[in-house]
Amino acid sequence: MLVVEGLCTEYHGDRGQVVKAAQEVSFTVEEGRLFTLLGPSGCGKTTTLRSIAGLERPKAGEISVNGQLVYSSSKGIFVVPNRRGFGMVFQSYAIWPHMNVFENVAFPLEVGDRRYARQEIRDKVMRVLTAVQLDHLAGREATKLSGGQQQRLALARALVMQPALLLLDEPLSNLDAKLREQMRFELKRLQRELKITTVYVTHDQSEALALSHRIAVMKDGRIQQIGTPREIYEHPASQFVADFVGNTNFIEGTVVGVAEPAYAISAVAASGASLAGSPGGPEGSAPHDGGAGASGRCLVRTEIGDLKVHATQEFGRDERVSVSVRPEDVELSEQKPAGDNVWEGRVAQKVFLGEAVDFQVTVGPRTLLSRRHPTLRTRIGEPIWVQLDPEKCVVLKVYG
């Protein structure tokens, strides 16, 4: 189990300025879980990982693995990286070009404090090479491996000393798209089989969603949200998270009505037309989050009209908000559907992607992006009905 508490790391930039790379970062990774630090470049995710590794010296905070402190600013503990016994896969793989496959993997067993017998080293190395399916290449020059094989070699080297913690720094970013997808499954299988506590750093949201037990989304050195992949995707806590994790439509607006769990939406002064009949709709009669109390519905006045939405946070009346709707949740149909949040729009642009079609639909002054199955064949310029399921509309606070 990894516990990171109040971690702050700074470094000096090129011109000597202080870069606050990680600030007040705290999280816990349960034994055997894969935890992902997700964020754009420069968000501090790699610095956080390197602080855990001991390659950066933090300014403040505490890091412990399996109850043992490896760093604590208050107790003055800093374990040097070569004494931490963590495995790490670097972005560049850092395969030593002057050693062959076997020698690369054997290295950690040869340089550590513990001495292994020659035969023991052989056994351990071959076992881990078999696990990553490189056993038949043990004698090959490390530089003669393909990208995917180098990646697995780096993984084998990190795993061979049975580390307490596995750190992965964008391990798939140097692979081409096809291979990346393949390695994603492989990595997941290995991690789940070995049940090794893992911290994974990536800027690729689909990688994060596919691999992780839990994800922390970072921005400007701070963690924005921690949750399971589904929580992060379906209930982003901020505009940033919604935007960074997948594509989304943002519709700006003002809260005009707050629904209590019982959905007694306050009367709306003007233009309540589109809201007619919606209060007390059967599908939303229970707060879906169960007991949080903050969760509920509210009515948001936007440029395309009043929108009934799902809220996980408290909002006051007249508060400026942003409503996030994923493209796959923007329903399109040629016949007018029944239900809430229905508008008539017009197809402005279509992009055929193979497994899906992206539609740009203009609704009033706005253009919404919708991802549909290719069976929908409405032509450009033709009218189309747009429906937004209130459950899939997430209201977010607007900052600044």
Added chain:
Amino acid sequence: MSTTTTSIEALGRGASPSGSRGEPEPPHRAGVRGGGPGGLARPTIVAPAFDAKWLVIGICVAFTVYIGVIPLGFLLWQSFRTPQTAAADAVWTLANYAQAYGTLENYRLFWTSMQFASGTALFSFVIGTTLAWMNERTNTPFKGVIFALSLIPLVIPSILFTVAWILLASPQIGIVNLVLQSWLGLERPPFDIYSLPGMIWVDGLHYSPMAFLLMTAAFRAMDPSLEESATMSGAGVLQVVRRVTLPLAWPAIVATILMLFIRAIEAFEVPALLGLPVGIEVFTSAIYQAVHRYPSQVGLASAYAVALLIITSIGVYFVSRLSGGGSKYATMTGKGFRPRQIDLGPWRWLTTSIFIGYFLLIVVLPFAVLLWSSFQRFYAVPSMEALQNLTLDPYRFIFDYPNLWRTVGNSLLLSFGAATIVMLVTSVICWIVVKTTIPGRWLLDNVASLPIVFPGLVLGLSIMIFYLNVDIGIYGTIWIMLIAYITRFMPYGLRYSTTSMVQIHRELEESAAMCGASWFATFRRVILPLLKPGLLAGWIYVMIVSIRELSTSILLYSPDTQVISIVIWELWENGQYVELSALGVLFITALFVLVLTTQWIGRKYGIKD
């Protein structure tokens, strides 16, 4: 941030943060390493109080500072002192500078030096650029072979090259002169090597392979697509050259010319052998004269040396500015590309003959004349009569030369020793500079590079002054020469190490740390093996330049510590030309074999690819 910073702080902490150690250890604290039965009994919480790596780093830094700073300090100090004699102690004075710069005579010295150095730089630049262009951008036949052959002069010591050209073009005995006189019926010899143009000719030819290499690198580094896109925009050949090629290449051009200028103004052999007999003095020969006058005028020599040092420093400063700020000019990309070659048509035979002519001038003629002269009893111009008198006497003389083996031994010891120490020290230095974040590391880089501004003669002078004043018992021994060689070639070794070190990705080292390797294990098992090709190349370079070193040794040697190049110098002074030629032939052959062997070994063990 890197591992070092962390470790420094860990070192600073030493035993102090042991508060945490006093706590009772919970059972699961037995090891961070999970799983397996092999958890550590007790992991070290903090780095040990004393890490031996700091000893290595400390020694290397102290050594570098000692080597880099001492000579300069004492040179400056001495230039403000009167000579110390039995009668009078040395006192502070400005008289040296007054004497050096107070007379009209010495402005002529400055002017001659500048003429000689600029002439040499421009001449070798023109040759080098032409050859590089023909080699890189045209379809000249056999250019690969010719390129390799043209680099042979890099191993020929300057003094032998100069002597060979005296034998070729002196007005009295020069073969070229005599041949042309008899063919064309001239009254006076057409060439006089003992003149400023003669000096420029010899030195310019000798530095031209260097210009060739530098400009080849510049041509290779230039992305042809930049020129091609200018062509696609509708520019003609001249416009491309004027608006794209030249503006892109000018940092490389200026840097090359400056570098050649520095080399030329530091040159000692050519001015001493060709200039002094006819009274053409430049800074280096003036310094030598001042030291060898009786009584020796070290202060005056120092004052000259300071001027020379200022000139070279300015040059080096601009060279480093030009090559350092290269990011603005994208000519130096590491990208591999196949430059488009110009089809010269029938003109390509002209370029081939230029190559062959160059090869004749720079390798064949000089070596042939030395070879010829080495089989003569007394020097004679080639003729049927002289052909009858071929003898092996000069070689016998050389092999019977007293202390020959000792001299060879000294040369080998000095060159191998200097090369090894320089490469080992610079590998640590450049690791500190490139891979750590220790504050002030740039200063270390500069200190280690400082000796590059020292002309060989000036360095010899400074070291001589220092160890005369600070007697630690090495003056007149081989150790003072070893120190001089290490000092002189440290900057070159550092360039080789640094170039390789920057190419080692930080993560290669960090991954070793993550694997549990200590600093020593990382350095020995990851850094050094990866540096090996660079270290080996640097080692070969330093060894070659050390073994033919003359201008530093000439102020420092004693009868016991003679080296081969000094013996050649003495033979020249004694007028023993044929013996000198024999030694020269042997020396060049040995150097050539040495280079080929080391390169072969290098290819076999150093560079895995």
